[in-house]
Amino acid sequence: MQEMMKKRAMELLADGTVTRVIGWRRGEFSYDISPAVFEDAAQIERDFVWDAFCGANVSKYLIRESAKGRVLAFLKPCDAFSMNQLLAEHRVKRENVYLIGIPCAGKADIDRIKARGIDGVTGIEEDGEAFVVHTIYGDERVGRADVLAERCLVCKSKRHPVYDELLGEEGEDLPDDARFAGVEKLEAMTAEERFAFWRGELSKCIRCNACRNVCPACTCENCVFDNPDSGISQKAAADPFEENMYHIIRAFHVAGRCTDCGECSRVCPEHIPLHLLNRKFIKDIDELYGTYRAGEDDETKNPLTSFTEGDAEPAVVRKRGRA
């Protein structure tokens, strides 16, 4: 697949369809791959990589890149949902992006590999359903399923809701049962238990803002938490409660627009399961307003910003919310 992608990128650069290509650049130890913009065939030949560690969602970069000129982006199915949501919000210039959908078998989470006690990594190779991790302390073999990112273990879809062309076989939506198991566990807790859970998790926050900055739904030009005139601007929280507020407000703001791409949890240096906040909103919206999937198309209105006669009344929300 990597070679097909490189070839296609070079062709589209050569025929002038695009002037730049957004993809992933190889790192020092196999797993430390950075999103990158490529401008010529030589750069692509040398540095372009596509493998199990290309987890970063490149959609958000297209806000900036599409303003500069024609750009090619390779999108995994989950990136394509983010992309579509950005298009629906008019944040990306559609005419300036050429989208190639690429299949994804799930991305490996290096932290899960390291949690197995593996370090000193010098390289990682895929070998069927396993990874062979070369380390200075010897080789280790780990099963793919054991080190896939959480978001990939509960992957919502292998289908691309938007693309100009596809490489490889198009996939299908996957059943959602496992995706909401974590939310159901939280719902089953008492309010006190749930409060303790979130205070425990959110107290780890170092306010690096990585979750916000990576989030394809967080595209405000100036975030309320960065604006000194907002009165709630925080470079660091004055007390631990503020960190809770930051995450809760952010979750509310992306509710109905979050496609559950899982980038927030991927980038959190403290491993706070932020996706659980977003999934709770997704689950509630599905239950209260009927199944809705952000990023499915760029026309359907988000149920939280549109009104229909059949909408759940506040009393119903409260009743169903308690269930």
Place this chain on the structure above:
Amino acid sequence: MLFLKSADLERFLAAASETRTVYVPVDVEPKKSAYRKWTPGTAVSKGLKTTRSAKDFFFPQTEDLVGFRIENKKIQILDPRGEEEDFAVFGVRACDARSFGILDKVFLSEPVDTYYENRRAHGLILTMTCRRPAETCFCTAFGIDPASPGGDVAFTETADGWYVEAVTERGRDFLAPLGDLFEDRDGSGAEAAKEETRAIMKRLPLADLQTDAFGGGKTKEFFDRPEWASLSEACIGCGTCTFVCPTCQCYDIRDYDTGHGVKRFRCWDSCMYSDFTKMAGGNPRLTQKERFRQRFMHKLVYFPENNGGEFGCVGCGRCLASCPIHMNIVKVMKTLSEGQDES
């Protein structure tokens, strides 16, 4: 040479806790550790590094500097500082131990930062050698020997315990009353363990990282390099690298309106943030490229220029492990020095 058997660690920490609060690295998840106050039964992490660095003990993320209480037309000035208690940090690696020296150069030079100074005066550093360095480690590039970690007391780890040596006077005073916790052993085991660590360092993927290209007086050489544009292009402008970094020391001072007064606090700032160095007259760093460049120029050029050649990085590798897009000082150093060879 003093030797502490693995089985006696609990006794040692209990004895140390009698005279001060002792903080130890604790596993909060598999292979992910954080410093916690030691209490009987606390299991000390065997991991290499805590996610956050040990700088938090001396330079916490937020700290009250002064308070003002306003009543009618009177303003009362309140000093929030209490009596600092003695504390010890156990299991500090060589990289973090060196970072204190770097922070000292910032906070203990005139005008002395008394908040920092106060904590430094009460903190005892118990360091530990690294038995299993990670691929992200490159402390040796900055002249750090992970087998001689420094601090006040250095622990050299072996399979069945630690050789223990006082490094400073304060360390000697701390160890003096604890004599019966230790065995007396011939020091050859310590030397063998140190050599093992040094041998591993030579095999790490970043063992050959060179710092020669960088240092004081090179501002003009690096400031306008075209590579900054591509290096910074994927940066999402979060503060992860700066907040896990043991040497990043920039802070902001803010006022919090309490309704009947003001609490003036400082909090870590990050050069990666869009409002970093925002002043009444505007912001000299308008795009992420300038902010990104600031971080690396500070560590590799400006800091050594102002501090006798010492770099502002200790090679702990935390930014390599935590950056959401895997851009880091190693990639910056390699890219800039490669470009130099070509020119």
